[in-house]
Each structure stands twice: as C-alpha cells, then as structure tokens.
Amino acid sequence: MNASNIDTNEVLVDCQSVWKVFGANAPEAMKAVVERSLTKKQVLQDYKCVVAVSDASFQLRRGEIFCVMGLSGSGKSTLIRLLNRLIEPSIGKIIVKGKDIAKLNPAELRKMRARNMGMVFQSVALLPHRTVLENAAFGLEVQGISKGERNRTALAALEKVGLADWVERYPSDLSGGMQQRVGLARALAADPEIILMDEPFSALDPLIRRQQQDEFRRLTKSLGKSSVFITHDLDEAIRLGDRIAIMKDGVIVQIGTAEDIVAKPADDYVADFVAGISRIHLVKARSVMRPVDDFKRSQPQCDVNALPQTSPDADIGELIDVTMQSDGNALAVVEDGVVVGVVTVRGLLRGVAGMPAEELVAA
Ligand code: ADP
Ligand code: MG
DSSP: OOGGGOOTTOEEEEEEEEEEEESTTHHHHHHHHHHHOOOHHHHHHHHOOEEEEEEEEEEEETTOEEEEEEOTTSSHHHHHHHHTTSSOOSEEEEEETTEEGGGOOHHHHHHHHHHHEEEEOSSOOOOTTSOHHHHHTHHHHHTTOOHHHHHHHHHHHHHHTTOGGGTTSOGGGSOHHHHHHHHHHHHHHTOOSEEEEESTTTTSOHHHHHHHHHHHHHHHHHHTOEEEEEESOHHHHHHHOSEEEEEETTEEEEEEOHHHHHHSOSSHHHHHHHTTSOOTTTOBHHHHOBOHHHHHHHOTTOOGGGSOEEOTTOBHHHHHHHHHHSSSSEEEEEETTEEEEEEEHHHHHHHHHTOOOOOOOOO
16 A cells, blocks of 8 residues: 555544443443433442443544544543454444444454554563564464464564564563564554554653654554554644544543644643643644634735735744744735735734634624
C-alpha cells in the first residue's frame, strides 16, 4: 500500500453505538440501562456492574491516526479491545472492513486479527529468553509461518523501526524505548492494515517518548497504515492524532481535530484538559477570522482586498508573523483567490486566549 494514493474516505473500522458492561449481572444491568436509562453510578449501586463503555460510536478512516484520550478508568482499553474482539460488546456493532466482527467464526477472527489488526500494549511483554528477532517473529510463528520466512519478515520489520543491528540481542540488552519498538515491529511483521496502540509510550521518559511519537507518526504515514492510538496525555494525542476522541466515564464526549477540540471544548472536562495546551500552532486563521461583511460594517473605510493576505490554514504563529511584518492590524484570509474573512489583532488575541471568534455584531 502506497501512502500517497490511499482513499482516506474509506472507513476501516465502524464502531456503532457500542456498550460494554462488566460484572456478573451484566445482561440485566445492560437491559436496565436501555429500558430505564440508568446512570453509570446507578448501575454500580443496583447491579454491582461497571459500565466501561457507554454508547461509543466513531469511525477509523484509512490512513488516519485516531487518538482516544481520557483519564485512567475512562474506558479506553476496553474500547480498543472491543475493536478486535478481545472483548465482546454488551450491545452495539463493530464493523471492520465491511464485516460485522461478531459474526466471524474463530478461524475468521484469527485471520482478521492477523491481517487487519496488530496490537501493541503499554507493557510490551517480550519473551526474555528469545532474541529480538525471535520476539519480533513471534506472531508469525504462532501463525505457523516457516522459520526462514518469518525471520526475513521480522528482520524487515525491525529495520523499519531502526533495530536492524540488535536482532541477535536479548530484550534485557535494550532500553525501554527500544523494547517498545520491538513490540511495534512484532505488530508490523504481520503487515496489518490497522495498528491498535494502547498507551504504548506511557512508561517512557518524556524525551524518548517524543522521539517515539514522531517516529510512530512518520512510520504509520509512510507505510500507509491506519491506527487507533490510546493515550491519557492530551499533548501526545495532539502530536500524533489526525483526529482525537475524548472519553469520560465510558462516554466519548467529543471527537474532532486537535484544533476543533482546543478551540471549542465540548464541556468543562475537555476544557480542563485543553487549558494547559499552547494554541499557537493549533488554532488556524479560519477559526479566528471575522466574516468580511461583519468586518466592513465596523470599518467601512478599509479595503479588504488591499490588506496583507494569509490562508485559512495559517496558524496563529504565522498570523502573528505576517501581522508584525505589515503596518496594519488586520489580515485578509484568502481562499481560491477570494477574501473569505479578516483576522484582526483582537481576533488573534482571542485565539491565543482560547476564546471563540467574535460573534456577528448586529448591524
Ligand atoms: P482505561 O483504559 O481508560 O484506564 P479501562 O477500559 O481499563 O479504562 O476500564 C474502564 C472501567 O472498566 C474501569 O472502571 C475498570 O475498572 C473497568 N473494567 C475494565 N476491565 C474490567 C473487567 N475485566 N472486569 C470488570 N471491570 C473492568
Ligand atoms: Mg487502559
């Protein structure tokens, strides 16, 4: 699969109103939730059951990195395990490449996991008495692939993650970050279309972590893979994710690009996460600009076509640069040769402060 000609509209995983309730009385609890809309708290009290995932819907599109972010206990691991049926949903459907995975028989399920989905966990659990190469080849070994072939394939995967020189070593010779890369190589060796990552970098030092994030994004994009990536860290989600879903108490409370989420947090929970994030590279001209008509009403003498120009996707950092280089205090946002909005200094400040673009002023 070539990264440049992929159909990014193709839906690889379609998670449709999925619920997961854990506990001995889970079926009764689920029924009560559907019939009487019990809350998570009531379900715990009345049925001693945990609603881990609550009515979750999202789609993973081909080529994207879809991050799921939330505090510990918000249901992220349950959600990702539902996607390859390590856990069965209480209700709801998961469609992978057009197939309802609940209907796969054990052989088909194994095949789907091997071909379509590789998974990497936070604790990568390498086999200590096996070499790096043998560890990377382990999934292929389980699939019954011959030694020669699996070693060739595993070596190619280790090369992709930069560990070609370490094949004969043992896991204990490797740093934590390198061990994680072996885990990734093991997942990549089967050449799955989708890589499921459950907090793979959470235990790493910040600097190593950043390197791993950048490498993972580069690798995923260059190999044309798609990924659901779980994290409890919004910075990581923003660095990695093309889109981000925010989970709270089993519920997906918001799905959007990093910019959407930072500019318009859906509730106080999301707003709290977003509060510490720098907006300079996240907020774009299109979300801080004022409509042209609105601007003209307040400054009728200004010719918007004569203003310095920028594009709708310019970030606040770029807008500040252009503004500083000009002697005015407004920029025209131009798309396809047409001025579609005006960014004022006030608008820039609102963007930096995390305030929404100004509402239309009544004429
Ligand atoms: P996260 O990965 O976001 O930390 P989890 O999906 O692991 O969250 O857990 C969500 C909730 O479901 C938690 O309250 C957790 O205790 C509960 N949970 C997870 N797995 C099980 C299980 N196998 N049995 C019972 N409760 C579980
Ligand atoms: Mg988890």
